[in-house]
Amino acid sequence: MTGHFYQDPRLAYTPKPSKPFLFLCPLCLPQPPTATMPRLHHKNKQDYQKEKLIMLSELSQIVFENDGSLRDIFVLNTSEQDWQIMLNFLRQSSYPFEFTIDGTPQELPDSVKTIFDLRQEHSTQLCIDRQELVINSFFFTEEEIDFDIHPRDINTGDKVERLLEFMRTISKLLNKEIILTPQMSETNPWYRFNPVTENEIWYLCEVI
Template identity: 45%
Template sequence: MQRIDYNHKTIAELLTLNGALRDIFILGSTLDDWNNVLHGLKNSDYGLDFLIDSEPAELPHNAEEIFKIENSKTLRVRQDNIFFNSYFFVDSEIDFDIDPRDFVAFEQGEDLVNFMRFLSNLTNKPCILTPELDQEYILMKILPNSSKIHV
């Protein structure tokens, strides 16, 4: 991986439409990491929607409560027209998916970088962007408290 400064063109290339979503991961996560993310999101300017079986519901206070819910659950984080979606599959990885079609303006790549940096700083762990369902192929990596992007 090469270290670069932020570059709109590079981010746009990572979001090139090919029909697949992209995944954002914090691997090796704990319930404490999830709780830090939930707390950070609740206190941020991001819009939040929590759904149980596709129906709006109140966002529980902590991750433990969310993982106890047996029905399907989704946390949608909104930044303008961009949606970062988490489905709480396992507590050992924080996972959000994004649809490259949401990124309609060239400059919106910055929103992706800012969200990944936000997650990385909240957990103090690296945040990676991968093709859908492929954790081995890292498209971009952001380290905690770093201004650099690794692609």
């Protein structure tokens, strides 16, 4: 992989103890290998929040450029039990969701097995957070939990942070890594979160 890691400047100010947040420098591809993005030094929480918003806004333009393709989110190596845990969480969470069968809104079944059985003859879709992120899942297989999002819906730094918070929450819930990828490209992640180390990695040189 081209590029190099550098530590997120947010760590210059840490509002609470945290694990490292690392990502690949988006400037290093066209520049010498030693090039790095400027490190920012935050003196207080206000500066931290300001620079964080700037960084997330830049990510919305780079990773979520509206190029006509979707972005995929994967939790790999899952089971029916993992799907069930996630659905149980959604019922109790503040995330709004809508479940449809063949395009018609229906009550979300208690058991995910029912959904996979339905999918043998029907189209099933779960839409999460329609007013903000529009995260869709179609229950393709038990072996991975997958969502898709349209980049046009992730068009601000606030929405990037909301999406990342959703991904981190699901990852910690299942204690499994979660990745963000180009459409149908689970082997080419742009972002990865590890729930054990709480490290986040951006592979931005793969995007540019």
